[in-house]
Amino acid sequence: MENVGGAGAGAGAGAGTVTATDTPSLPPNMTIYINNLNEKIKIDELKKSLNAVFSQFGKILEVLAFKTLKHKGQAWVIFEDVSSASEALKRMQGFPFYEKPMRIQFAKTKSDIVAKADGTFVPRERRKKHDERADRKKREHHHDGNHAGGGLSAAHGGAYGATPPLSQLPLGVAKMPEAPAPPNNILFVQNLPTETTPMMLQMLFCQYTGFKEVRMVETKPGIAFVEYGDEVQSTVAMQGLHGFKITPQNPMHVTYAKK
């Protein structure tokens, strides 16, 4: 008859009511800081892949990464708004990127590009290595209003420890983050029916200006490379033939080949 819910002290003690989140205690920021990145990846490719993987969460203003000793394996992705950054942090935490799980935090400080847009940018010579709050001068009430209004309204309910939502992410992106490969005069064709021959592909692709040749890899059925004179021509062909069905079950998947 008695409700046991009252002050049931000790009931939850065993499980540890406070889930120890290793997550940084940093406040939300438009910029996320990522480390544990695969250091073998070239900076340029890394930035492109980060851009590809994170743009699903909102507009990205900039991706920064450096190869210096102190900063390799790390990157900053600057979003247009805090909510995009928050979402990206939550959703991509631990994401296997080039075979290493991403570790994501909010950046410690505001990015220059944001500060510039803010009007609060101060050249770094001044704040070289010390904290930004130099002298604490007593200011008059300059109620200028909060920056950007409700920008900091955290959309997360604090529900950390949730399962990594890898299943919600596009599958191809886990192993091949560079989804939008850079333009290339060579196209990569996938999802071909096994019986596809080079001749069949030539009939399709030679309709487009600049066609040079089809190459198929015998040991790997279902894929082909098609070369054009330049990447404008290959782009036209890609747009024309992507999704084309040689059989009803096989819409062609056409992308730029990797270099």
Place this chain on the structure above:
DNA sequence: AGCACA
């Protein structure tokens, strides 16, 4: 591990 503004 490591928080910059190439």
